[in-house]
Amino acid sequence: MMTCYCGNTETFENCCAQAHQNINQADTAEKLMRSRYAAYATANGDYLMRSHHSSTCPTKDKKDIVRWAKSVQWVKLDIISTHKGAINDTEGTVEFKAFYYTNEGLQMIHENSKFVKEKGHWVYFGEA
Secondary structure: OOEOOOOOOOEOOOOHHHHHHOHHHOOOHHHHHHHHHHHHHOOOHHHHHHOEOOOOOOHHHHHHHHHHHHHOEEEEEEEEEEEEOOOOOOEEEEEEEEEEEEOOEEEEEEEEEEEEEEOOEEEEEEEO
């Protein structure tokens, strides 16, 4: 059994797949961040759109995002820090580094992401 793409020791089915099936399972900003990383690793465009704030969601870019996610090999996610984003909060930030391979070698995304609650569940808003 493989551990989850997000870096937790649980299997994907017992970790991020739960959020992919029911976004309310991502009950903290960090859990949503981890589930979004797993969605990139599995090229789950529907979840990436559903877990993005309605005012900043790049819905027209969904096919391009999925194509890009499939074109790279996802390596690991490192959570650097979180600020707020707990179950009872309404906003929070998660600083992370996401590593992946392209034809040019190892690449990294380093971002401090803002998450907010929309319609009662966590969503990605954009860079903090």
